Amino acid sequence: MLVGRDEQFGVLRSVAALHPAVVLVEGEAGIGKSRLLAELLAGDLGPVLPLVGTCAQVGEPFPYGAVLEALRGAGPRLARLSAPNPVTGALAPLLPEIAEHLPPLPVPIGDPRAERHRLFRAVRELLRAVGPVLLVVEDLQWADDGTRQLLRFLMSDPPPSLSTVVTYRREDLPGGLPLGAAYRPPTGVVSVLLEVAPLGVADVRALAEAILGAQTVSADFAARLHERTAGIPFVIEETLRTLRNPTGSVRADGATARRLLDSVEAPVLLRDAMAERLGRLPADATRVVHAAAVLGAPATAELLREVSGIPEQRLRPALTHALSGHVLHEVGADRYGFRHTLARQAVYDTLPAPDRTHLHGRAVDALDALRPRPLVQLVEHSERAGRFTEWLHYGESAADRSTEIGDAATATSLLQRLLRAPALPAEHVDRLATKLGANAYTGLDQRDPAELLERLLDDPRLSLSARGEVRLYRGLLLLRSAGELGSARAEIERAVTDLMPDRPDLAARGTAVLAQPYIGTVPLSEVEPWLDEADKYRAATDNRELWLSLMANELGSKLHTGAPGVTDRLAELPEVVDTVGEQRQLARCRCNVGDAAAYTGHLRLADEQLRAGLRLAADCKATFVMSTARATRARLDWLVGEWDGLAERTARRLDEYRDLYPVASELALVLGSLAVARGEWAEATSWFTETGAFAPEEAITQVAVAGCAGLAWNALHQDDAERACVDADRGLAVLRVKGIWAWAGEIAPVGVAALLAAGRVEDAAAVVVEVADGIAGRDTPLAAAALAQCRGRVAEHAGDLVAAAAHYADAIDRYTALPAPHHAATVAERRAVCLLPTDPEEGTRLLSAQVDVFDGLGATRDAARCRHLLREAGGGKPSRRGRRGYGNELSPRELEVARLLAAGHTNREIAEVLFLSPRTVEQHAARVLRKLGVGSRAHLQAEDLR
Structure with missing residues (x-):
């Protein structure tokens, strides 16, 4: 793939088609000059004859070598000419391959300068005769003086049918001038200087993905690859070649990729x-x-x-x-x-190694005299100089400074290096291990610190008094890793026991974590005693930071369960705090409340708390708090209908937080939900699989339950009621085990719909009762709206359309008040269907209105379904921009087809999604390919259709 060169290639192609024209292509070694020309020469040049020569890096260059090499390609066209200019015969001795097509050698002049001028004229006349010509000379930095003079002669007075392109590296040019002297194009000659610059991070990522095939390259990997290679394509390619394992693949995401890039050798x-x-x-x-x-x-x-x-x-x-x-x-x-x-x-x-060690020692001495000391650099140089005592001092000092400024990533990295040193004295292990745990907990690097803390727990150098704290931090880090929630909870329980006598403050933090209701499938009955214990700690402490930390867990946990009165307690939170630690906990508190509010349906409160929490977290550089809040923000945007650009924003966040399972699973939930609304079934299933829906015991409960709901809707939209029941039953089973029906807002409606579709009417009615009993007396706006929707579904299935319409109206009012426009629109669609037999005018009006809502959101499948219902009811509604001519632009319907084509759907699958006939889809697809100027669906998949 030619990556990041669209503008340059467009200029090159346009200018090369003009005659006469000159293009100077400048760029450093490996930047892609030859690749750019290869793309040009591989295209359709029409009647233009490409003649290509390359200046070789040899000790004794052959005079005019590159130009003569290029002219050898003119033989076939020259053979068709009847009488070339006699002066071209001067080239016969230099071009024996085509000498038979040239006139006889002219009589020698005897003056070298005149002979050279005649030779230059011969080249020009030959190019005129075989034109139109594109003359390409590469690597001009290695050209001899004669070649430069000849090219300057051709460019200064070119034949009308000649375009010339030369490439060079300015850094290797004698005197820095490609033609040996300043060149100014004459009047009438188009001239362009094309500077080929290094690739940016986004283009480095695209190039890496093209080189690695189907592999996805993370944003972090791309940024580090760009940093190490400066965006030079050749160096990128060689680096990726070096990174390949025996199977030919490269781990291009996460901490493993970062380590690989940091350790890769320079290409040969x-x-x-x-x-x-x-x-x-x-x-x-x-x-x-x-x-x-x-x-x-x-x-x-x-x-x-x-x-x-x-x-x-x-x-x-x-x-x-x-x-x-x-x-x-x-x-x-x-x-x-x-x-x-x-x-x-x-x-x-x-x-040589001794020279490196000596120079690193000199670097330590020089850098230590600077103020402020560059501590991170001193760590590196003192280690490589073999100065262990200084290395330990600089390393801890640098970690402490990084902690002070909120750079948890650097602090975590430095502390890990120190703790991995086999010769680290025992008196330093406790202090450094607890610092590592504290820093890793506030940052984003989880797996490596957790593994190191696990090894330290078996290290005899770690004292018994520090073991509980290290164990607590390890448990907290495991909570953020896929498949580790059970181990994390067990580790935290053990840590609380270890910490209880001597460190009640840390025991309280561990207790508050165990009081959180959303860890796996632990029943609420087992969580509540921990919640009571955490309340006691909070009431007894006079430590403001600890109080805020415990409040963050308590308010979030109780709001998640729908406990009444929690929102009133937000007034207890301070607006201003005194320390960075207190600010970090206040930020966490606001964001925890925002998360719980989003899942229980207090959507306006969620927005308010997330905005405040994110501001606080950004100010004190609480990176992990920001990661969780951003995932909640994406989920909230889905609920309130802020879908414009949401898929792109969420995908970028997922790239950034791929290693943080709680964050990544929630972002995957948002992407899956958007895919269902667009009718992209396979993509939706892929995303929902990452929510923990198939392993809820090791997942964030409310995310896994919503993932089950998404899978069930996905199956139900494809008329697979049996599969939908399996997914819905799994999600409902989790709620029964947990005993937290506040999270029924997503799973209950689809569960009831799937059970009814499968003929399990009694089971559907039982779910309605369970939800009603489960949320009775609790503050759960989203689940309450879902309950009204479920009652409408049951009534509709029983044929009581009047009762169904009334329940649906109640649900619509509740969803609108949240506000949750997509949920409200899907219920309004059901209400319209109930109204059609008795009040067709109101039913069609309501359906028509929902088409506009779904179109506005970008819910392709939902809008198409409503249009289909309208057609069946005898009405109809054009696309949201009306019927007009779109010329070469894609119409709204064609854009929907294009997106589904790009996602790999067949015509029949697209027809099912959009409620069209395969023949109609075939016609739309043909127009899409024509308007976008692509030859196949495979090419369409590379188009940006946002």
């Missing part, structure tokens, strides 16, 4: 190129480059001098040579470094 070709450039530098310049390679980060000239050890008076020429040799680059005001990380690594690898 890059090492060779850097070694060649180093070999051309004087000794002092080489020492400066070695110092820069050891320092790693861009450095000042003075710092490079101190580390390299060269005298001050020799620094300027040495640095100038390093820059002019394009080994070092100026990367800021008085800052010098390498083009990208792998270039630095290629140089670093050339240093």
